[in-house]
Amino acid sequence: MPAVPLSALPTLGRPAVFTLGLALGCATGVDFVATSMLATGAIHIRAGVYATPDDFLWCLTAYAGAAVVANLILRGVADFISYRGATLLGLIIAIVGALLCAVSDNVLQLSLALAVQGLGAGGLFAASRTLIQLLAQPQERARLLWPFVIGALGLNAVAPWTTAILMLDAGWRMIFVLQAVVTVCVWLLVACTYPRRVRPPVIPDLATLAALDWRTVIVLGAGALILIHGLANLRIYTALDTPEVLLWPLTGMTLVVLAFLRLRRRPDAWLNPRRLGGRRYQTGVLFYATYAVFGGLWNYLIPNLLQLGLGFTFETSGRVLTLTEAFGVGMSILFVWYGMKLPGTRRYLALGYLMIAASAWLFATRIETDLSMARILPVLLLQAASVPFTLLMVARLSFLDTSLEDFPHAYQFKNIVRQLAAALGTGLGAQGLQFGEAVARTHLVDRVDPFRLGGVPSSTVLATLSQQIDQQATLVASANLLTIVGCGCLLVAIFAAWQRWLR
Numbered sequence: 001m002p003a004v005p006l007s008a009l010p011t012l013g014r015p016a017v018f019t020l021g022l023a024l025g026c027a028t029g030v031d032f033v034a035t036s037m038l039a040t041g042a043i044h045i046r047a048g049v050y051a052t053p054d055d056f057l058w059c060l061t062a063y064a065g066a067a068v069v070a071n072l073i074l075r076g077v078a079d080f081i082s083y084r085g086a087t088l089l090g091l092i093i094a095i096v097g098a099l100l101c102a103v104s105d106n107v108l109q110l111s112l113a114l115a116v117q118g119l120g121a122g123g124l125f126a127a128s129r130t131l132i133q134l135l136a137q138p139q140e141r142a143r144l145l146w147p148f149v150i151g152a153l154g155l156n157a158v159a160p161w162t163t164a165i166l167m168l169d170a171g172w173r174m175i176f177v178l179q180a181v182v183t184v185c186v187w188l189l190v191a192c193t194y195p196r197r198v199r200p201p202v203i204p205d206l207a208t209l210a211a212l213d214w215r216t217v218i219v220l221g222a223g224a225l226i227l228i229h230g231l232a233n234l235r236i237y238t239a240l241d242t243p244e245v246l247l248w249p250l251t252g253m254t255l256v257v258l259a260f261l262r263l264r265r266r267p268d269a270w271l272n273p274r275r276l277g278g279r280r281y282q283t284g285v286l287f288y289a290t291y292a293v294f295g296g297l298w299n300y301l302i303p304n305l306l307q308l309g310l311g312f313t314f315e316t317s318g319r320v321l322t323l324t325e326a327f328g329v330g331m332s333i334l335f336v337w338y339g340m341k342l343p344g345t346r347r348y349l350a351l352g353y354l355m356i357a358a359s360a361w362l363f364a365t366r367i368e369t370d371l372s373m374a375r376i377l378p379v380l381l382l383q384a385a386s387v388p389f390t391l392l393m394v395a396r397l398s399f400l401d402t403s404l405e406d407f408p409h410a411y412q413f414k415n416i417v418r419q420l421a422a423a424l425g426t427g428l429g430a431q432g433l434q435f436g437e438a439v440a441r442t443h444l445v446d447r448v449d450p451f452r453l454g455g456v457p458s459s460t461v462l463a464t465l466s467q468q469i470d471q472q473a474t475l476v477a478s479a480n481l482l483t484i485v486g487c488g489c490l491l492v493a494i495f496a497a498w499q500r501w502l503r
Contacts, residue, residue: 025151067122
């Protein structure tokens with residue numbers, strides 16, 4: 001154990017190391033908060049810009065598509081101005097994007113503003129994590145990681161409840177104003193705590209910038225935007241009824257594959273796919289993608305179930321989600337302190353997915369119209385408690401064989417996969433819920449006997465009956481989808497216990 005907190009920064013005391021880790025986490029949290037608030041307040045924001053569901057999808061996908069581009073160009077930018085400079089620049093762009101969102105009057109302006117915000121904030125996670133790898137030896141990283149967890153996951157935890165309160169009391173524009181204020185505070189924290197690059201930064205010139213492979217950036221950016229938009233379309237359209245909706249994600253995936261083929265032919269470009277080898281890393285990315293898919297599906301399904309199925313208010317749902325995510329933050333901190341050296345890692349990874357499977361199964365089997373919060377909360381807490389085993393365990397093990405030179409490439413790719421997989425999970429959740437609701441609604445309507453209604457019902461009775469049928473359809477579809485999630489997590493747990501690369 002070194003005598004100083006960080007051997008690379010021997011002048012920093014333990015409080016300064018904690019502040020540095022917190023700043024690294026808060027920079028990551030800027031990205032997490034932006035996506036969480038946008039997803040939580042989507043319905044209210046759409047009403048604020050008078051957008052149709054189809055048009056508003058561009059708002060939801062513009063941020064994610066720009067974030068993919070940000071992750072691709074991160075290392076090239078950092079080579080010029082350092083990761084500290086790239087983080088500060090990204091935060092400034094995110095501030096501008098948030099303010100542009102706050103003053104947007106229509107869906108086109110909001111989509112462009114969210115693209116600006118995503119371009120600034122989308123690469124902050126990879127930049128922060130790469131800095132931890134550069135600044136700390138393996139035995140020292142826990143000193144940065146636990147305050148990192150507080151900043152990243154802690155900011156994300158308060159987002160649902162804060163969004164609900166601001167939406168109800170101040171309007172949708174205030175969530176972007178708050179994001180801008182928070183990002184300004186994070187910029188000041190980063191500027192005061194991040195170490196400067198030891199060697200002088202390379203000053204880019206126009207010739208150097210022009211020589212970079214911008215065609216790959218354009219192709220990958222367009223492909224990611226089309227792919228994510230195509231997956232977002234699944235929230236509205238059913239693939240069985242509108243098969244052409246599948247052309248969007250297929251076209252986007254084709255462009256993404258072409259971009260990576262080009263990167264492979266130009267290994268010194270933005271990202272070198274040849275540095276992504278190693279079965280441990282590839283298995284880790286697979287588990288990262290799996291977690292992102294389940295996370296996107298869960299984060300879409302649960303708020304819809306709480307509000308549309310169980311009848312909880314927007315504020316109550318936000319408060320519950322904040323409480324459960326805060327519990328997950330506490331569990332993650334305990335894991336960083338005491339669980340980083342747990343033996344038998346495959347068993348703990350499998351345990352995490354068994355916990356998600358159990359929470360999904362418990363939720364599915366106890367769904368009813370008058371379900372109380374007292375019965376819901378333990379299930380959500382069980383799911384939150386799985387985060388250290390399903391996410392942090394993989395994060396610790398995936399990069400053990402990755403050299404310091406390969407790490408930026410590996411983490412850039414991992415975050416690109418995370419963005420695409422989360423969009424896939426949300427799309428699958430929307431499709432599953434839509435299909436399940438349609439089937440359930442058909443069966444429920446068939447069971448309505450007009451002779452038992454005592455003649456032709458009034459419009460009020462019909463409206464009440466329709467609302468009850470919609471609520472029951474949501475409950476039935478959610479229960480079926482949660483059962484499928486539970487079975488899927490059970491299969492992943494079996495695979496985790498069987499595989500041998502993440503030891």
